[in-house]
Amino acid sequence: MNGAHDLGGMHGLGPVGAEPESVEPVFHHEWERRAFALTLACGFLGQWNIDESRHARERQHPATYLRNSYYENWMTGLSTLLLEKELVTAEELARDGARQPARLEPVPVERVEELLRRGGPVDMPAGREARYARGDAVRAINEHPAGHTRVPRYVRGRPGTVVCRHGCHVFADANAHGERRGEHLYSVRFEASSLWGGAAAGRDAVYVDLWEPHLEPA
Secondary structure (H helix, E strand, O other), rough: OOOOOOOOOOOOOOOOOOOOOOOOOOOOOOHHHHHHHHHHHHOOOOOOOOHHHHHHHHHHHHHHHHHOHHHHHHHHHHHHHHHHHHOOOOHHHHHHOOOOOOOOOOOHHHHHHHHHHHHOOOOHHHHOOOOHHHHHOEEOOOOOOOOOOOHHHHHHOEEEEEEEEEEEOOOOOOOOOOOOOOOEEEEEEEEEEHHHHHOOOOOOEEEEEEEEEHHEEE
C-alpha cells in the first residue's frame, strides 16, 4: 500500500540527517529498549509473522505515522495486532495491564538468546524454474496495491537489470495477509538516471531485492 512508510524519492521532507553508526546509540531512551523487547516477546507467541507486523505499522493514518518516532510506530503496530488477534481488549490496553491468554505460553527467558541467534529462515523449496537470470532486463511492475508490498514506489514502472538470484523465499506481500508461499527472489540494479532523471549522477545505482511477481520483462 502507498503511505507515509514509503517516502523514498519524495520531495519536501528535508534532509535525513542520519547519525553515523559509530556514535548512534542502539536505543535513545530506556522505553525504546522495553518496546523492542515487548515486540519480540509478543512475536514469539506465534500469532503473526514479520510481514503482518510490518503491515500493522503501515496501516496507521499517515499523519500519525510521521508524527510518531520509530519505536512509537512499533508499539502502535503491536497494539493493532494484539487487538486484532483478540489477545487483549481495548480496555486492558487502556489500563496498561492484561491477562495471559490461557492457550499461549511465553518463551522461557533462558531460551531467548538461543531463539534470536537461530533466527527464522524464510527460504522455501522452488515449485518451478526461475523466470529470470543474471543480466536479464526487467521492469518493476507499476501497481499500487491496497495491501502490503515490498516494491518501493520510486522503482515502480522503472527498468532494471537482474544482478543475482537469491533463491526461493517466502513472498512477503502474500505473507502479510496470511498466505505463506515461496517465490524466486532477485537483486535488481536500477540506474540512478532511470529513477531520478538526467540530474542523477551517471555512476550511481540502487539495488533492490524484488520477488518474481514484482517483475516483468523489459
